[in-house]
Amino acid sequence: MNNKLVEQANEWMQPTRFKDYGPNGLQVEGKSEVTKLVTGVTASLELIEAAANAGADAILVHHGLFWRGQEGTLTGWMRGRVAKLIHNNINLIAYHLPLDAHPLYGNNAQLAIHLGLQMRETFGDQNLGHIGFVTPGTQGAESFCINDLALRVERVLGRTPTVIAGDKSRRIGKIAWCTGGAQSWFEDAIYAGAEAFITGEISEPQAHLAKETGVAFLACGHHATERYGVQALGQALAEKFSIEHQFIDVDNPA
Ligand SMILES: [Zn+2]
Incomplete structure (x- = not known):
């Protein structure tokens, strides 16, 4: 060509x-x-x-x-x-990975734009994990809770996420995300201080980890993210x- x-x-x-x-x-x-x-x-x-x-x-x-x-x-x-x-x-x-990681055209960067998240830092293998906050000024940013995040995912991605969290009305600040099949990155996100983790898929261990650490896990669809x-x-x-x-x-x- x-x-x-x-x-x-x-x-x-x-x-x-x-x-x-x-x-x-x-x-x-x-x-x-x-x-x-x-x-x-x-x-x-x-x-x-x-x-x-x-x-x-x-x-x-x-x-x-x-x-x-x-x-x-x-x-x-x-x-x-x-x-x-x-x-x-x-x-x-x-x-594949280059398109997950690109700071502008990447899946992670674009998901953040669509969800109204502001990227601050990266974590994990090849810096593919992202950490940030809800963009100030977006709807309800001051008192943003896990329920708000789940609703935003549902509205933007057109699918109901699987949410594992204790108190879903708990306010969250630091949010980590990694698109696709990044469920095994949950522990890294926890160590990085995230209060919620967004990815595409969930496997059995993450449900327990979410409950035991209090860090919310949102599986939002591999394809959808x-x-x-x-x-x-x-x-x-x-x-x-x-x-x-x-x-x-x-x-x-x-
Ligand atoms: Zn993928």
Whole structure:
């Protein structure tokens, strides 16, 4: 493909700074000219089909096709996805951790903007955990409690979070967040002094930890928390190269 688009994306995302679970950047090469870019969370067959129907020349996703530990064969569902891309000559571009971490286009930065959180510091592996406060001046910021946070998540992300907390009317100041499947970061968030932790998924141990430490745990959906980074990056690329951009949300309850 005309590598300018990927070169620009790489320049912004700086994938070499990360130890990731899969390749970042161009994963499947398609046509050289890109006039329509479709973004989505995951390179699923449903997204690829929808993008092909929408006339996409390139698809930009957060969860690409290739991950450490895979068979490495183009069989079954993997063949189905790759065949659909190649048949339609569509480029597939993916950024995983770089797109979680980017200070402006990143999933964490964008989730904070959407939820009205002000970032102050980072914690944990590769600085992917974020800590901040409810932006002063936003609705009810002075007496912001766990219930308010849960309601805000529900309103903004369009899904009811799983909330593990004792007294949900308790006022909270320091809030930590990490999008996607970052439930195992809960302990780091607790040590960092957070009073509530927002991520996508929950596993069994976190429910106990939340009760025993008094730090609230909000599981807000892996997909739902990671919808925004790829849209921001896609929009920035579309503006830079004067191309069309469309985000396609293939909903996922997980
Ligand atoms: Zn993810």
